[in-house]
Amino acid sequence: MLQVQFIRQNPDLVKKRLAIKQFKEIGLVDQVVNLDDQRKKLQVENDNILAQINSNSKEIGQLMAKGEKDKAEMLKKLVASLKSSLQPIGEQLAATEKILQEALVKIPNLPSGKVPPGRSPADNELVRESGSKPVLPSGALPHWDLAAKYNLINFDLGNKITGSGFPVYVNKGAKYQRALIQYFLDFNTAAGYTEYLPPFMVNESSAFGTGQLPDKEGQMYFVNEDHLYLIPTAEVPVTNIYRDEILKEKDLPVKMTAYTPCFRREAGSYGKDVRGLNRVHQFDKVELVQLVHPDKSYEALDGMVEHVGKLLGSLNLPFRILKLCGGDMGFTSALTYDFEVYSGGQDKWLEVSSVSNFETYQTNRMKIRFRDSNGKNQLLHSLNGSSLALPRILACLLENYQTENSIQIPAVLHAYFGITEIR
């Protein structure tokens, strides 16, 4: 969430930037400022009464020690009346803080100055295109047909065991997943990221920290009995590793990578973009997370984009990088680059990675800070990106590497997979 102090100091800038994000409830900005004014006033009153109660209580202790019971009794009465006058103020203060917090979490992150205006995906800015579309044999198949032809993925079986959107990977299809995960993790650790294998369920605090809660409950699977959420991305548990921590400047940047399955209810998505592996409820992903000095986060973002680009390049997949426009960005992001890979069998671009800088939006919720050279605690910037989301990568690898009667395996994966083609 945004820092109240920043909103107070720059209300007009905040409103202007929120408009770029197509945010409708601009009124919340003034509301937050007003509520914070109220909060301050109430806190002063509240603290003053508490101070009186505290000092009188101390005196009672001293009087009792001296045996001056009568005076002590009088003071007790005084404190009792102070307490009754405190009660309504305390309640008002708590209520105001609650409303303030509720308003604050409804305000999305501000888009950085680099974000192009625009309302929809059509307004996203093409940054770079790399590689060339494959020349496929006539009668080239989409991945769901290839998956059936070579017995790699069984969608019907998933329907039977669980439901739609839970594919079962079979035989070489299963091993392909494993090879990709291993390759991605090795690629990331070689670049200095520390590997983690976090829990696949998180508590409410963690889900709040990265911005999934409140409001996006509907997109997560929830285990009612234990009050836990299945993670929609490794970003959630991994970023929360440093929740409530104050880091040393010399330990920056923190670079982490993790493989996890991801669980998404994808409520409200229908249509043909859900075919095959294009949109599923459970999928594998390797994620990158960085916590960096606020002065260096855009440099770090460029570095992550570069890193993911290299990874895709190593697989010889044609891809393009889009800078998301204000209207298409996520709630918590300040700047996002999407990677899309060309899917030869479907003749369309599939999003396989999203790399974002969240600046202090998440770290303010999680209180992830560092001690700067002046000894002051400052919020870090958090960033994350996929490297990569498996299903769509697999879809593109199957489609783009198909021949008449085989699927070739990219050279960098031969060692991981143990074979050079699927027949």
Next chain:
RNA sequence: GGAGGAGUGCCAGAGUGGUUGAAUGGGACGGUCUCGAAAACCGUUAUACGGGCAACUGUAUCGAGGGUUCGAAUCCCUCCUCCUCCGCCA
């Protein structure tokens, strides 16, 4: 799941109702000393939200949240986590 024990500052650890934000030791940092270092000695060493131009100052926080009390790290309740034993189990 059952029974018992425990959760205090960066760490260890004291503290069972009254100047305790918290003894003591260690660590870290700064200083003195030294050519430099070690040792020794001195000092500093939580966070958040407020008030004040500032010096400074108020409040809250001893796993979390409630409660009792004039006053809670200390008493009570709920929850969480850890340890020991039993049960179950990959």
